[in-house]
Amino acid sequence: MVRCSRRILLTSTAALYIHIPYCVTICSYCDFDRQAHGFELIPRYLEAVEQEIGQQPRAELHSVFFGGGTPSLLEPRQVARVLEVVARHFALAAEAETTLEANPDDLTEDQVRGFRTAGVNRLSLGVQSFHDPTLRLLRRRHSSARAEAAVRAAQAAGMANLSLDLMYGLPGLGLARWRHTLERALVLEPDHLSCYLLTLEPSVPMARWVEQGRVSLPRDEAIARQYELARTLLAERGFEHYELSNWARPGRASRHNLTYWRDEPYLGVGAGAASSWQGQRYKNTPHVQTYLRTALAGQPERVEWEQTPAQTRMQDYLALGLRLREGVDPARFEARFGRQLSEVLGAELEVLIAGGPLEWHAGRLRVAEASLLVTNEILARLQAAVANGAPRLLA
Ligand SMILES: C[S@@+](CC[C@H](N)C(=O)[O-])C[C@H]1O[C@@H](n2cnc3c(N)ncnc32)[C@H](O)[C@@H]1O
Numbered sequence: 001m002v003r004c005s006r007r008i009l010l011t012s013t014a015a016l017y018i019h020i021p022y023c024v025t026i027c028s029y030c031d032f033d034r035q036a037h038g039f040e041l042i043p044r045y046l047e048a049v050e051q052e053i054g055q056q057p058r059a060e061l062h063s064v065f066f067g068g069g070t071p072s073l074l075e076p077r078q079v080a081r082v083l084e085v086v087a088r089h090f091a092l093a094a095e096a097e098t099t100l101e102a103n104p105d106d107l108t109e110d111q112v113r114g115f116r117t118a119g120v121n122r123l124s125l126g127v128q129s130f131h132d133p134t135l136r137l138l139r140r141r142h143s144s145a146r147a148e149a150a151v152r153a154a155q156a157a158g159m160a161n162l163s164l165d166l167m168y169g170l171p172g173l174g175l176a177r178w179r180h181t182l183e184r185a186l187v188l189e190p191d192h193l194s195c196y197l198l199t200l201e202p203s204v205p206m207a208r209w210v211e212q213g214r215v216s217l218p219r220d221e222a223i224a225r226q227y228e229l230a231r232t233l234l235a236e237r238g239f240e241h242y243e244l245s246n247w248a249r250p251g252r253a254s255r256h257n258l259t260y261w262r263d264e265p266y267l268g269v270g271a272g273a274a275s276s277w278q279g280q281r282y283k284n285t286p287h288v289q290t291y292l293r294t295a296l297a298g299q300p301e302r303v304e305w306e307q308t309p310a311q312t313r314m315q316d317y318l319a320l321g322l323r324l325r326e327g328v329d330p331a332r333f334e335a336r337f338g339r340q341l342s343e344v345l346g347a348e349l350e351v352l353i354a355g356g357p358l359e360w361h362a363g364r365l366r367v368a369e370a371s372l373l374v375t376n377e378i379l380a381r382l383q384a385a386v387a388n389g390a391p392r393l394l395a
């Protein structure tokens with residue numbers, strides 16, 4: 001970013017996130033902003049989204065992402081209309097990545113062809129597992145055979161950039177079953193794989209089942225072995241591990257998600273969508289009815305709006321950047337915050353490097369491979385170091 005007198009000139013491009021909060025049923029582990037009712041209001045919802053797009057700052061976009069919820073519930077003509085509004089309002093970069101999250105449930109070749117014609121060039125499919133009893137426990141609507149059929153349909157429709165979501169650390173998921181899921185995913189030759197460790201918010205049904213002893217989660221060592229297996233297997237098959245939970249064939253890393261991890265600007269539209277724009281962060285109300293009412297009246301209700309303090313921005317920058325295998329560039333940190341990374345982190349940086357969890361690689365700071373699974377613990381220590389150091393530094 002270059003400051004020019006009182007105007008701020010943006011030299012970087014931005015990402016646009018569009019939230020579609022509808023799902024046919026709710027999965028047992030899911031805490032996202034989504035609902036399984038009110039489908040008759042989808043056309044009104046899209047009107048609100050289109051109106052909100054028209055109010056966004058005019059930026060050049062390097063990516064558009066339909067996330068959910070279940071964006072594949074939309075008809076291709078609805079996606080096409082939203083993308084027309086996007087194209088009229090924003091400048092789209094030549095190679096802009098346009099992703100749509102899809103559930104395998106009812107996905108057909110025709111539908112994917114329609115999404116492609118609408119402008120979608122990347123599909124992210126929520127497969128989760130290739131073990132049918134596990135899929136039932138997750139309350140997914142699809143079977144493993146259906147997931148395979150959905151991938152084949154997407155490929156037959158010419159979707160050149162395909163990503164699959166898988167989950168590990170699931171109840172009853174031993175190493176052999178996890179290997180089976182990874183192998184079956186690899187046979188389908190995706191371009192990108194996300195492997196997410198199950199996290200349970202207390203409000204979701206599966207958290208209650210664990211509490212009641214109806215299901216049990218794998219132990220930490222078993223989870224570590226599952227993660228290790230994913231890393232080994234995917235590396236052997238030519239995938240680059242570019243983020244804690246994400247692997248891509250060369251050149252296929254998610255440009256959209258890199259925007260978040262690199263703390264670049266993004267705009268979000270729809271219920272619950274977050275934006276980070278010119279140092280401000282804000283989030284639309286996740287409540288769909290409130291969103292509809294306020295957005296259609298001219299301005300969606302926003303639940304968080306902050307001029308984020310420098311200390312929080314530094315903490316977030318590290319928390320996001322250290323998820324990436326490329327790590328954090330100290331020169332970029334200094335350009336952004338006017339402080340040296342080593343000065344902000346103080347002695348803690350030396351301790352974590354000497355002890356092994358952090359390392360310098362190609363001039364950037366990153367989590368050492370052997371410590372990836374304890375990234376959250378490392379981040380907590382760095383957050384504390386910033387909190388201790390920042391007031392002194394910023395005084
Ligand atoms: C935004 S969700 C929605 C995608 C789509 N609706 C679906 O479920 O197929 C994207 C991914 O997040 C992951 N996910 C959702 N809830 C999770 C949880 N509690 N723990 C770990 N991963 C989760 C799943 O892999 C899911 O595919």
Ligand code: SF4
Nearest residue numbers: 023026027030068069
């Ligand atoms: S995991 Fe996906 S399909 Fe399931 S409830 Fe959440 S958003 Fe909907």
